[in-house]
Each structure stands twice: as structure tokens, then as C-alpha cells.
Amino acid sequence: MAEELIANEEDRELASKPIPSLVRRYTIVTGQGMLAQIIMVVLEGLVMGWGLGAHGLACVSIIMSAEFLNLAFGNLFGTGVPAIVGNLLGAGDVKGASKAFSQGFWLTSIVSIILAVIMAVFTEPICAFFGATPDIMADTVLGVRTFSILLPFTVVGQMVTAVMRVDEKVQVQANLMTVSAIIAIVWLALSTFIFKLGTMGAGIYYGLSIGIWAIGAFWFIGGKKSQLQIKLADLKLDMAICGQIFKIGFPFFLVQAATFIFNTVANTLLGTLGGELGSLYIAAFAVINGYILYIVMMIAQCFSYGLQPIAAFNAGAKAWDRLKQSLSCAIKYQIIVLLVVSIVIWLAATPVCAFFAGSDADLVEVGASATRIIIIAVCLGYLAMTVSIYFQSVEKVVLSTFCSLLRYVICSVPLMYLLGNMMGVQGIWIALVVADAITGIISIALALNEQKRLNKLLA
Incomplete structure (x- = not known):
């Protein structure tokens, strides 16, 4: 059974295909997801500019500070975890790679949940620190607090899709990014022009735009689609692995x-x-x-x-x-x-x-x-x-x-x-x-x- 679970290095395209074509392929496929994100950003600017006005855009500017925080933690785990997993896969240690990924998943989840709770409880002082003025404070708090509810999904989503690239599931990862971009921008238009939700709609939009990526976690449950598996036993964190993730990320x-x-x-x-x-x-x-x-x-x-x-x-x-x-x-x-x-x-x-x-x-x-x-x-x-x-x-x-x-x-x-x-x-x-x-x-x-x-x- 162990032999069946360990992928032969020669069977992996990362070990065998010519590097120039490999770099082009991984760049282009990643670009598919990025293209969807670019389109989403362009449409976001148009919708928010026409739909929310100066007051709404001022609020969104503050909400973006929370988005930068989300991207910071997403970058940390989205680079630290796949780097360790990729190194172990390259060395032929599939079991070790799976354990590192599972540990990384739970570490990412725990840290992002703690961050979300802090942001939801202390929203007003956080918004003041971000630069919200009294006239936009109420709407800004509403948007940031709404975004904080979805924050764990956005951070986990960034980590999971990064690991999917190392697991040679670049097309699945790109498809997730594409679908999330479409859903998010449709929601933004509806929430702005139809439902008139204002900054609450914008907060949900920022959460959906990346949070949907977290669906990729199901790829690593059950053992049918990947040798990398999320296991409940890894809730007991290995500090050595966690330290390595933080060090690299x-x-x-x-x-x-x-x-x-x-x-x-x-x-x-x-x-x-x-x-x-x-x-x-x-x-x-x-x-x-x-x-x-x-x-x-x-x-x-x-x-x-x-x-x-x-x-x-x-x-x-x-x-x-x-x-x-x-x-x-x-x-x-x-x-x-x-x-x-x-x-x-x-x-x-x-x-x-x-x-x-x-x-x-x-x-x-x-x-x-x-x-x-x-x-x-x-x-x-x-x-x-x-x-x-x-x-x-x-x-x-x-x-x-x-x-x-x-x-x-x-x-x-x-x-x-x-x-x-x-x-x-x-x-x-x-x-x-x-x-x-x-x-x-x-x-x-x-x-x-x-x-x-x-x-x-x-x-």
C-alpha cells in the first residue's frame, strides 16, 4: 500500500518536463485565474465609483486596510506551507508533505479565526487606527465587521490554492479563482445597485472574492483526489513545522x-x-x-x-x-x-x-x-x-x-x-x-x- 501512495518522481511533470515549457504552462494557467481577478478589479472600480459615490469610496478605502491585513496573512501561509510541501514532495517524502500540509491548514485556520474575532470585537478602534474620520465611521465599521466574518475563509483560501499548484492541480486552482471572481463581481453589482447594501455589500464582496477559494480544501479530504490530506489529528500542532512555516512565509x-x-x-x-x-x-x-x-x-x-x-x-x-x-x-x-x-x-x-x-x-x-x-x-x-x-x-x-x-x-x-x-x-x-x-x-x-x-x- 505504501508503494501505491508514494508517487514516483519521474511520474511528476515538475521532475521530468522541459523547464521552459513548464514555466510557460504554469505561468499561463496561473494567469487564467489572475485574468479573472484583473477583470474583477477593473469592474470593482467602475461599480464602486458609480454606485457608492465619494462617501462610499472613502469607507472602502479604509476597508482596504483590512484587506491588506488579509493579504499579509494569506501571503505568509500561502508561501510558507506550499514551500515546505513542495520541498518534501521533491525529496520523495509524500507522507511528510501530507503532514506538513495538514498542519499548515489547521495553523492557518486557527490564526485567521483569532484575527477575525479581534477584528469583529474591536472594529471601531481598528477603523480609527486605519484612518476613518467621524463622518464615515459608522459605515466603515459596518463594512469591516462584515468582512471580518469571512476573513478566515479568505486566508485559508489563499493557502489552499497555493498548495494546489505544488500538487500539480493548477487548472483546478485557476478555475476556483475564475469562479470566485465572477460570483464576487456579480454580488458587488447587485448589492450596490439593486439591494443598496452600501459598505456591507462591499465587505461581503471582499470576502467572497478570495474566500470562495477555501472550497479547494475539499480537494484534500477523503484521499481520492490527492495524496495530500487534511487530518483532524493534526489539530495538535507540531511546533517545529509551524515554526518553519512562519520562518519561510x-x-x-x-x-x-x-x-x-x-x-x-x-x-x-x-x-x-x-x-x-x-x-x-x-x-x-x-x-x-x-x-x-x-x-x-x-x-x-x-x-x-x-x-x-x-x-x-x-x-x-x-x-x-x-x-x-x-x-x-x-x-x-x-x-x-x-x-x-x-x-x-x-x-x-x-x-x-x-x-x-x-x-x-x-x-x-x-x-x-x-x-x-x-x-x-x-x-x-x-x-x-x-x-x-x-x-x-x-x-x-x-x-x-x-x-x-x-x-x-x-x-x-x-x-x-x-x-x-x-x-x-x-x-x-x-x-x-x-x-x-x-x-x-x-x-x-x-x-x-x-x-x-x-x-x-x-x-
Whole structure:
């Protein structure tokens, strides 16, 4: 029976298929789910802008802080658990991989439930900390409290779908992401325009958009669809496994913290340096960072998430040549694709901004002008995310953490202060380009150094 349960390494495509085609396939299939999420984000902006008005959007802005918290914990468990599982599968230890996944499932569930309870009980002070003003406090509390009820499902869903990629169920994972996006955006439209639920509807929307992914947990129950199984006995947590999950996943927890710092600094500087037009510049940054760059980032994530299971498995299998190829292919493909996307956005900056900004001519003009500057080097800036997830997959936590913070905090924040104070608002936009360029150069240098290390192991 044991022999039947242990998959032969040669039977797994992660161990046998050519790396270039494997990277393309995993990226493209992951992209299917991401495409649905991109469409959802675009429609979300349109529905909320037209349906909730300025008051509702102000509330949603605060609710998004809770969403960042959700993504932080989702990143933690969604990278830590599959990295361990992938390494064990690559080493041929299916039993150990199953136990690590089961432990990870219960750890994720327990932590997210505790987080949800805290958020539901202390909603008002939390919203005040997030920046809610008295005039929007009541509706904001309603939205955040509603979202907190669904929070455990959103965090578990992110972890489960990440493990599905390592378990070579990328199509099932992509289908879940697609279905959830469709259901969530339909709900948002109905709750906004038909049911008139306001921020409560928005809170449910944010919960549904990722929480539906948790249905993937049923794939790992019963033993018929996967060798990785969730077992009730693993409710008794193994602190060694839990510690390893936190150790590996922590860099990606920091990504959301870094994003929060980045957004706060940018908005503060734009408001200060922009003078009477400060709010206009902040609005332009919201369009660029909240929609345009967010979509570009999600495209970049396709390469990161596609690389993760390939790198984790081959690192565990000590297949150094395949590991080396996976890193170089992911970087090469990502630069090419994002460069094409950047050129398209640069050329269509005005209509793209008009799509999100509506009929405000001043906002469209400022947004388009800034977009043409900011978009120049993003094909390099987002390499840090892919290189970080590679180092996380091979359990180089320090380097992974460094790369996670590289673009948003280490490079962008100091440069925004420096160039902003020297050149005003224009300096903020230029700072982001310089930060992307520096981030890309450092990321490529780290990747080349890793290639040298792997070459020595092959010698």
C-alpha cells in the first residue's frame, strides 16, 4: 500500500518536463485565474465609483486596510506551507508533505479565526487606527465587521490554492479563482445597485472574492483526489513545522506591510508637496497605484506563482540544473511580457486613466502624465517579487525578505523623500522610476549570483 501512495518522481511533470515549457504552462494557467481577478478589479472600480459615490469610496478605502491585513496573512501561509510541501514532495517524502500540509491548514485556520474575532470585537478602534474620520465611521465599521466574518475563509483560501499548484492541480486552482471572481463581481453589482447594501455589500464582496477559494480544501479530504490530506489529528500542532512555516512565509507577510508604508508615504508627500492641488495628485496616485500598477503587479505575480512550485520541487529533489533553468526562464519571460505591457500603457496612458478617473479632465491629465513616467521601469521593479519567491522556495529566508522589501521600502521611500523635497511632486514620480531601475539591477545581480552557486553544485 505504501508503494501505491508514494508517487514516483519521474511520474511528476515538475521532475521530468522541459523547464521552459513548464514555466510557460504554469505561468499561463496561473494567469487564467489572475485574468479573472484583473477583470474583477477593473469592474470593482467602475461599480464602486458609480454606485457608492465619494462617501462610499472613502469607507472602502479604509476597508482596504483590512484587506491588506488579509493579504499579509494569506501571503505568509500561502508561501510558507506550499514551500515546505513542495520541498518534501521533491525529496520523495509524500507522507511528510501530507503532514506538513495538514498542519499548515489547521495553523492557518486557527490564526485567521483569532484575527477575525479581534477584528469583529474591536472594529471601531481598528477603523480609527486605519484612518476613518467621524463622518464615515459608522459605515466603515459596518463594512469591516462584515468582512471580518469571512476573513478566515479568505486566508485559508489563499493557502489552499497555493498548495494546489505544488500538487500539480493548477487548472483546478485557476478555475476556483475564475469562479470566485465572477460570483464576487456579480454580488458587488447587485448589492450596490439593486439591494443598496452600501459598505456591507462591499465587505461581503471582499470576502467572497478570495474566500470562495477555501472550497479547494475539499480537494484534500477523503484521499481520492490527492495524496495530500487534511487530518483532524493534526489539530495538535507540531511546533517545529509551524515554526518553519512562519520562518519561510514571513518575508511575504512583510510585503503587505511594505506596501502599506509605501502608500502612506506617497500620499503624505503628494498631499504636502502638491499644495492646493494635493488632493488631485493623491487621486491620480490612487488611479495609478490602485488600478494600473496593481494590474501590472498581478501579471508579474503570474510568473512568481508559476515559478514557485517548480523551484520548490526541484530544490527538494536537488535537481540543480532544472532549478537554474527555472529561475532564468521566469526572469526572461517576465521582463519581455512586462516590457510589452508597459509600452502599451505608455502609449494609451490618457484613455487608460480616463477609464478609471471618469470625466474629471484635470485628474485624467495629471494621471496620464504621471503614468508615462512611472511605467518606464516597472518591468525591472517587479523582478524583486519573482526573485524573492524563488529564494523563499529554496529556503533562503534572509535574501527573500530583503527582496520583499526592496522595491517598496528600501528603494522607493528614501528616494521619494529625497527627490520629492528637491523637485516637488515631479520628484515623486521620478523617484518611483529610479527605485524600479535600482530594484531590477539588484534583483538581476542576486539571480546571477544564485546561478553561480548552482553551477558550483553541478560541477
